[in-house]
Amino acid sequence: MSHQTGIKANEKLSKIFGKSKNGKIRVIKVSIENEELTCSGTTEVKKDWERDYDKLITPLLDENVPCYILYRLDTKTSMGHAWLLLSWVPDAASIRQKMVYASTKATLKTEFGSAHITEEIHCTSADEATLDGYNRHKKAFATPAPLTSREEELAELRKAEVKTDVNTDTRHQTLGGISCPLSDATIDAIKDLVKGSYDYLQFRIDLDEECIHVSHAAVVPLLELPKHIPEDHARYHLYMFKHTHEGDYQEAFVFIYSMPGYSCSVRERMMYSSCKAPFLDHLNSLGVDVVKRLEIDSGTELTEDFLQDELHPKKILHRPAFAKPKGPPNRGAKRLTRPQEES
Structure with a gap:
């Protein structure tokens, strides 16, 4: 829309x-x-x-x-x-x-x-x-150029060899996930979104820095939203869905986690999955009230009907009564049984 x-x-x-x-x-x-x-x-x-x-x-x-x-x-x-x-x-x-x-x-x-x-x-x-x-x-x-599969493997080896110490600067891991820090530009973009300067933000995780960056900020009509969903990398997205429901104009922040599947490396899939919950906590602390959280494989899923159904599920007002199945035909009259007397 x-x-x-x-x-x-x-x-x-x-x-x-x-x-x-x-x-x-x-x-x-x-x-x-x-x-x-x-x-x-x-x-x-x-x-x-x-x-x-x-x-x-x-x-x-x-x-x-x-x-x-x-x-x-x-x-x-x-x-x-x-x-x-x-x-x-x-x-x-x-x-x-x-x-x-x-x-x-x-x-x-x-x-x-x-x-x-x-x-x-x-x-x-x-x-x-x-x-x-x-x-x-x-x-x-600026978004770094994507690495080849071989470059990703080498980067993983270097991190395994070098990054063995643990200190106050390393990422904090809890049962709720991995909390990656947000860059200053990311925090500023989220604040601008709350002010109404944008209605769409896209976030990427720098796997080397283990930091969350904003990679795109814009005013995006809903019809163009699917074009902003990458087909080769995971991303977080925050979208202000402006719509009408039952005659009332409404605005709702929708958080979208896009994961195109096995086109992403194992580490990328694990990082985005583990960082999601702490990142949502960050958004909440910055004044973003996320009404709906979605996970998608492709941007083609993001239609107005899909978002409307997710935010306002249709209620079943007249649920059909349970109909007892009929017994087999020609089974004869019901038989009465007497409880056996205790001897």
Whole structure:
């Protein structure tokens, strides 16, 4: 179920989107005004993208009012120049503004052309919107390249040979599972989710560090949610399911543990299984009230009907009465038996 706001780009902005593909425009500022996506300013390319970044973006940001910034990078894809989408949602903005901008981002990407947007960043403070903030974001959300089977085996051997000591920095193992620490970026992303900046987070366990990292954070329509479930690695997912039930609008955090089966190593399967319960405790301590916990093999299972049935199981109001089976036909009259007298 898509939960966009219905706000669309006005005619002027649509024309600017079309012209921007010629490579001359560096920045497009987009605001929501009068229930429309509106262009609040454009700037042409001055120098290279890194030198233009702070000079062109910072003056466009209002400390109290959200906006979107589309920033043209110097790299190219098969579609043309690559673009960065910066969502500016300051902490001082109202809850309504935060929700409207979060819900409209998917529409903005569609109207501009999702294929042109290769990177996204969500900023709530001025330092996050700088070039240094962008580089910190890239570093925090970077995902290492997957290892081959042979590399995983060698890594396991090295860990078995070297990591034999136990100290206060090693992971804490209890009967409830293995408690892996959360990276700072992961904790920040969860807090942003609670604030309404995102509705979807994906988490991965770094098997070498034995630490949980956030690998993806976004506003994701339900129809696109299956595309975010990896087919070759286990992951944890946290999704804000926005829906209606019996005429009432409801929002519920759903925790999803995806395990694609034997395409994952034995250690990966064991780590994700063992870390799940302590990780849920972490989420609860950070203010996430998980209403439903799910385990899936594939993202294709995540449909609206499936989530509705899991959160609101259908009740059987008229349970059929038990029908006593009929006896064999033509068995004759019932025989009466007398209890035997004690001798």
